[in-house]
Amino acid sequence: MHGHPLDLLPLVGVAVLVAGFVVRLNPLAVVAAAAFASGLAASLSPLQVLAVLGKAFNDNRYVSLVWLVVPVVGVLERAGLRDRAREAVARFRGPGGAPLSAGRLLLAYFVLRQITSALGLTALGGQAQMVRPLIAPMAEAAAETSAGQALDPARRDLVRAHAAATDNVAVFFGEDIFLAFGSVLLIRGVLAGGGHEVSPLAISVWAIPTAGLALVIHGARLLGLDRRFRRAGA
């Protein structure tokens, strides 16, 4: 079971990455160095590593396509999107006349996002499409309304980070319930490769317990976020 020592050599790339991030060199330079360390350890020539890195960079351009959203978000923000989002959230009154808190707003978004993902509508939402233009400003506005004052930068960042986190957790633990999602098909393929034919329905059904657990855990943390703000605001 124990690997030959040479098998572990490519891990120097991981070591370079971690070390570079820890001593806070420019991360782009660290990543490039880690690619070369890993490739050279796997006995590629420097020119081969350059080509592999170039091809991988080119193949992964879709990751940077989120920046397409920037011109429209910029125009809307300059015209006052954040102010209007703040007003809309401040006007909202829940049952009992309570103002909307950041945690409750994010919890509502979590449930909506998890359900729509389970139905296969993962594109309805996302960091560029939904969180940056709408969810994050609304959550910030809700937190400001409950605090009765502008947020300091640390708390503003905390609310924004939770807006992004809520989108990720909800979609990760919702999409696997959808039969045709890529990971269900991958699971089925790998199991079939090992001689076990399993229906997609059986796989997606067993994604439900974890989805429920994710809702309970993350929902409790979002409500805890509200309590933290109330304590700090008082």
Next chain:
Amino acid sequence: MITLDAVYALAGLLFAGVALAIGLDAREPRGLAGAGFYGLLAISFLLGGQLGDTANGALVLGLVALAATGALEGARGSAGARTDLSPAPAWKLFVPALTIPLAAVAASLVLPQIRIAGGPLLSPTAKSLPAMAGLALGVLLALGLAMGLLRRPLTEPIQSARSLMQAVGWAALLPQLLAALGAVFALSGVGVAVSHLAAAALPSPDRLSVVLVYCLGMAAFTVVMGNAFAAFPVMTAGVGLPLIVGRYHGDPAVMGAIGMLSGFCGTLVTPMAANFNLVPAALLQLRDRYGVIRAQAPTAALLLAGNTALMYFLVFPKP
């Protein structure tokens, strides 16, 4: 037939516009270097498919060199972002903002069904194309609506894009570069090395240990590679199928579903999953690059523990 190249070309034009806006601004302290960075990015998105691997590699080194020597620091674009306009009416802002996700999801569902001149409109080979084409269409539609409703100057989309891109700086490129590193890792055998480590970590092959090694191994492997899809085949072939299913007759469907979701817990805490964790931190201009990961880490840890317990109680046949 539309391929991802069309969407890339649109992004290329955006980066070219940002490069021009920076290069033509005489008050920009390091305008030439900044314009060079976004210019290289524009070349990558417009022509990357034709360049060849080595040229693309050189382009990456150029981008990294410009970023590492501070070409993007001290940019003034973000300072000029403040306008003193009174806010536009709410509906004129919310209608375009909501158009982005609604048009994106509608397009991602409808576009793959459209056939034109005997073939599909969207190339079926790129799996991410419907979502990306949807995003591009949503953005274009929203931009058209916003410009029509708000009557802002025609240069404003590019100028405000430039402000936001300059506020984000080199961090805008980190996610894509980390994704590329994941591919280099995979090619260099990092995955095989990690699976050796996981197998060596198995203390004794009782039921609890194999479930622990499988679930925690899925999460750890995903942290290193940034992708649960890369971890799943290796861990399942190495630990899951021979031990959980083979020796203890566990249910493969339960194992596969919960095992994959254990990997997703790892995705929540790794910078290698840059598009989920670092892109939003940059997009939301968090001062802490790992702010989103910090917000997700407690959920990921609790969920991984709960997931491992679920697997232990659900996967084995009832006696």
